[in-house]
Amino acid sequence: MYSDIFSKMYDAFGWNYYPESFAQLLLRWIDEQGLHINNMLDLGCGTGILCNMIAEHGIETMGMDLSHGMIAMAKQNYPHIVFQQGNMIDWKPEMNFDLVTSTCDAINHILEPEDVKKVMKNVYSYLNPGGVFLFDFLRPGEEADCEPVDMGELDGKRLQFQIYHPKDQFVTLQADLFEGDKLIHTEKIQEHLYEPEWILNVLKETGFQDVRCTDQLLESESGHAATWFIIAKK
Ligand SMILES: C[S@@+](CC[C@H](N)C(=O)[O-])C[C@H]1O[C@@H](n2cnc3c(N)ncnc32)[C@H](O)[C@@H]1O
Incomplete structure (x- = not known):
């Protein structure tokens, strides 16, 4: 969600x-x-x-x-x-x-x-x-793994994005939102390939x-x- x-x-x-x-x-x-x-x-x-x-x-x-x-x-x-x-x-x-x-x-x-x-x-x-x-x-096979990358800043908040495959045919897209060094929100989106x-x-x-x-x-x-x-x- x-x-x-x-x-x-x-x-x-x-x-x-x-x-x-x-x-x-x-x-x-x-x-x-x-x-x-x-x-x-x-x-x-x-x-x-x-x-x-x-x-x-x-x-x-x-x-x-x-x-x-x-x-x-x-x-x-x-x-x-x-x-x-x-x-x-x-x-x-x-x-x-x-x-x-x-x-x-x-x-x-x-x-x-x-x-x-x-x-x-x-x-x-x-x-x-x-x-x-x-x-x-x-x-299946699409969306390669991706180490956390910075997506930029908005209103003093920085977004990091990463992609990984928790198991075969599934991918997780994870967005982490930081204020300074503090993680304030994590969004995990699961998809079935x-x-x-x-x-x-x-x-x-x-x-x-x-x-x-x-x-x-x-x-x-x-x-x-x-x-x-x-x-x-x-
Ligand atoms: C990657 S976003 C794409 C949004 C939009 N189609 C676009 O191109 O920007 C996927 C969207 O699918 C919605 N979604 C996921 N599961 C759904 C479901 N079971 N019924 C309706 N919408 C769903 C999510 O809430 C999200 O907004």
């Missing part, structure tokens, strides 16, 4: 970079695919950047996140957009969507494979026919069609992104 203190410093310490660059990519992908997207839901929306950038292009967006702190930041940053707190495993919106996204490995935060299956079934239930579920994810073939099978069993995994979202662009995406159609 992302705490209030971590949610408040999330963008300031540079994690805004991913949703900002992904929003550009997503808009180009929608255009390239010729999709007619009226509305979009972002699962694990964090501080709401992706929802806001897509909404600026005339698509109605909604975000949801498990963390109360993240939802508070998203609502504060973008009061014109609807954000709801909930668990993507069982949370249900009151409407259906043409596009559901989940980015920056939010799916890997679901630690139990049975719960990932529930997420897929849940998303399927509120996608419009022909709607698309697009998400990124980390595979899933095999792409397993996720693709779960999606097919759920009823999704045209299921595929790619590290090259844009067909018009050569070269590969550092991120792997899964695209599934209802």
